[in-house]
Amino acid sequence: MSADLARLAAGVLLVPEGAPEPVAFAAEELGAYLGRMFGPSPVQRSVAGPGGAWLCLAPADAPVAVRALAVPAGAEWVVRPADDAAVVSGASPRALLAGVYGLLEAAGCRWAPRGTHEEHVPRPDTARRPVAALELRPAFARRAFAADLATWHYGVPERLAARLPSDVAFVDWMAKRGATGLLFIRHANDTQWVIPELVPELRRRGLDVEGGGHVLVELLPRSLFAAHPERFPLAPDGRRSDLGNVCAASAAALAVVRERAAAALAALPGATDFHLWGLDLPGGGWCACPSCARLSPADQALSVCNAVAETLGAGTRVLHLAYHDTLESPRAVRPHPRVWAEFAPRERCYAHPLEDPACATNAPYRRALDAHLTLFAGRVHVFEYYGDAILFGGCAVPLAEVVQRDLDYYARAGVRGVSCLVFGQYSLWAYGVNVEAFARGAVSPAAAASARGTHAAGFGRAAEPVARYLAALERVMAGVVTYGDVLLPPAEAERAAAVRAALAAARRQAPELRRLLAAAPVRLAAEEHLLDYTFAVLGALERWLAAADAEAREAALAALAGAVRHVRAAGLVGAGTWGLHDLEITHHFFAGALRARGAGQ
Ligand SMILES: [Zn+2]
Ligand SMILES: [Zn+2]
Incomplete structure (x- = not known):
């Protein structure tokens, strides 16, 4: 006899007695998907026996295949056939759930970040029935997504309510793709540490609730300034x-x-990391x-992290940010x-x-990353921007190849964890390939190669033309995303001229991209709106760079602001709440910076 999924679906699902919530959830998911694939769902049976995070599919009355439960050192989860039974075992409850999804994916399931309605679940005649041995040894121990708390508009109940369903779907997909957690990034204006509505969704799946962010302002209340100005920075x-x-x-x-960092971490459910x-x-x-x-800014920031790490104590981590003026590795201060x-x-x-x-x-x-890897003895995570709608000015920027090669490089360099900034539904729309490539590549960089195909498969009959279109768009936009914020082209004359030439080169490719999109057997209106927006932005930036006087500059800025209408046309389903509410704010911010620069000319 061998382990056959269809036969096991008609058997029993053995679950360890008193299992934590994610193990129980994993059992529910395994049973439900087997039922959808084969008809019958295995009967759940709680069994005494070895503790841990495991599930065993077996013929009725069979005992637990105890010898198959061990997870080898360095592995996160294993799937093992054991005679006519099959075992999924994880190094943690979250890893077990990922193993269940790994088993189901090997049988032919395909996951979708926008929700279960876009998933593919095979039928009995197309499912792969034999259970093969699988073992996951991920490239990175931490594989997180990150999002700014403000993008939830938690102070405006109807906006929060409008995006939560897509967030719940995304969290579900994160678990299916083997992510480890979600970082809620707090900024100076925020009044809370997490989106409480999403915490149960993360906890149910054993995903980490990560917190912190740009929080020093919160940790040293500004109300102390009047009585204790010496605690605050001396400005130049x-x-x-x-x-x-x-x-x-x-x-x-x-x-x-x-003291306040310790209180903040204690209030984050289950969290052991604090992003300071x-x-x-x-x-x-x-x-x-x-x-x-x-002390350099990085040295100062690190010395604060060191002090907090001492207070938080064993079993916790403090994450020091290398970014902007702290990008260079600290020189005088050694990390705790x-x-x-x-x-x-x-x-x-x-x-x-x-x-x-x-x-x-x-x-x-690269040099700064190397310096951090040395100074921190390999205790380095990378925070990436593959889904950053502000950095890319909301433009469509597929980066499948860069994501794959970056993650491969980061893994070889010894980076231990990676995270990717996202802006809800907008990132799935404008950077969907990147989000898929990141999630896959964080587990195994080579697996990022299939992201373009997986993302395109979501377009059904249009999958092949969409894949061709996205590959072409990726080549065209690569010429543009060379200088940081897309909406803020460089001021310096030589660099500005190079960007202007790159924008003109992209413009010449617009008809070909439109032709590729129109070749789809169905009209892809949302993709058309995104492409219209992207070229409206690039065209306006080109005009800005070519503008000879104040009048021409204002005309360029008006064209830039006008581009936003293409995103609005995609509606909530396409552009999400970020596209409907936040993109315009982003435009105001960058237009203000450009206008101020123009006034100085
Ligand atoms: Zn000082
Ligand atoms: Zn370059």
């Missing part, structure tokens, strides 16, 4: 300021930060007092053993993989 003008982070030399300030970052500024938030002045670096190369070039020696822009980022 020689005055203490409550606008920056903290005076890293102030023991009293650090005592407050430590300074303000989200290009620079200027750190202290210039005589004690701090000898429980402090990890979170390397966030936002202004890198996305036309080339980070390791591509032909890209001069990315070389300093």
Whole structure:
């Protein structure tokens, strides 16, 4: 006899007695999908026996295949046929759930980030019935998605309600794709640490609720400034300021930060990591007092993380952010053993993989990453922007190849964890290939290669033309995403001229891209709106760079603002709440920066 899924679907599903919630959820999921594939669902039976995170599919009355339950060192989960039974076993409840989905995927299931209605579940005649041995040894231990709390508009109940269903679907897909957690990023204006409505969805699946972000402002309340200005940074003008982070030399300030960080972590359900970052500024938030002045911004930030790590104690990690003015590795301060670096190369070039020696822009980022890997003895995670609708100005930017090659490089370099910033439904629309490639590649970089096909498969009959279109779009947009924020082309004349030429080159490819999209057997209106928006933005930026006077610059900015209508036309289902509410705010911000620059010309 061999393990046959169709036969096992008519047998029993043995579940360890008193199993934690994600194990029970894994049993429900396994039973439900087997039922959808084969008709019968196995009868669940709770059994005493070895503890741990495992499930056993067996013929009725068969005992647990105990010898098959062990998970080898270094593996997260295993699927093992054991005579006519089959076992799924995980190193943790979350890993067990991922193993169940791995078994179902091997049988022919295909997952979809927009919800179960877009999944493919095979029928008895198309499902692969023999259970093969599987074992997962992931490239990265931490595989997280990250999102800014403000994008939930939690202060506006109807906007929050409008996006929550898509978030629940996304969390479900995260578990199916083997992600490990979701980071809620707090900014200076936020009033909460998590989206409480999503916490049960994460916990049910054993996914980590990760918290923190740009939180030093929250950890050192500004209300203390009047009585204790010396706890706050000395600005370059020689005055203490409550606008920056903290005076890293102030023991009293650090005592407050430590205490409040401990309270914040304790309030994050089940969390052991705390992301302790300074303000989200290009620079200027750190202290210039005589004690701090000898320290770089990165050294100051790290010294705060070190102090907090000491307070949080064993079993926790503090993540120090390498980003903007803290991107360079600290030089004077050594990291506490429980402090990890979170390397966030936002202004890198996305036309080339980070390791591509032909890209001069990315070389300093590579050096900075290497320096962190050395200083932190390998305790380094990378925070990536493959789904960043602000960085890419909302434009469609497929990056399947860059994502795959980056993750392969990060894994070889010794990076232990990766995360990817997303903006809800908007990221699935404009960066869907990247999100799929990241999720797959974080488990195994080579697996990112199938992302374009998987994403395109979601378009049904149009899959092949969509795959061709996305590959062409990826080549065209690579010429554009070389200079950081797409909506903020460089001011310096030589670089501006190069970007202008790149925008013109992209414009010349627009008819071909439209032709590829129109070749689909069904009209893909949402994709057309996104392409219209993308070329409206690129055209307006080209006009801005070509503008000879104030009038021409204003006309370019008007065209840029006008582009947003194409996104609105896609509606909530296409563009999500970010497209309907936040894109315009992003445009105002960048137009303001461009206008200020124009006024100086
Ligand atoms: Zn200071
Ligand atoms: Zn480059």
